[in-house]
Amino acid sequence: MDMQGRIKSVLEQHPTQPENLLPTLHAIQDAVGFVPPEAVADIASAFNLSRADVHGVITFYHHFRTTPPATHAVQICRAEACQSMGADQLLAHAEQTLGCCLHGKSADGGFSLEPVYCLGHCATSPAIMIDDAVHARVTPARFDRLIAKAKETE
Incomplete structure (x- = not known):
């Protein structure tokens, strides 16, 4: 249909x-x-x-999209615990790596970058979610590996 x-x-x-x-x-x-x-x-x-x-x-409502979604949704926790453990630096790295800002999509439409306010992994922050999988203690290097792995599944 x-x-x-x-x-x-x-x-x-x-x-x-x-x-x-x-x-x-x-x-x-x-x-x-x-x-x-x-x-x-x-x-x-x-x-x-x-x-x-x-x-x-x-x-x-921010939940509704008026354009087709990206293939993969990347959410970076913006809550205080994650910020205190480097989420701001991780966000800057993600924006540079993906070539888009928060609420944006990469040029190829493969990734969207969204904020999320607490993924419940405060003790193992900074945390991100790619599609439905939560990842904790994410460094810029680990972020790059996770993105590379997501690209393999396209």
């Missing part, structure tokens, strides 16, 4: 009362990886809302 068909299917499966807009947007992002701007009109029509209302919700 193409992207438009998957979005239509999600819209048909969810009740269209205004309080269901967020769950529906989550379902659309789960189904296609992001909420395409060209789908806003259909979403608004289904919920009897304006396009501006739907766009406002999508852009208000």
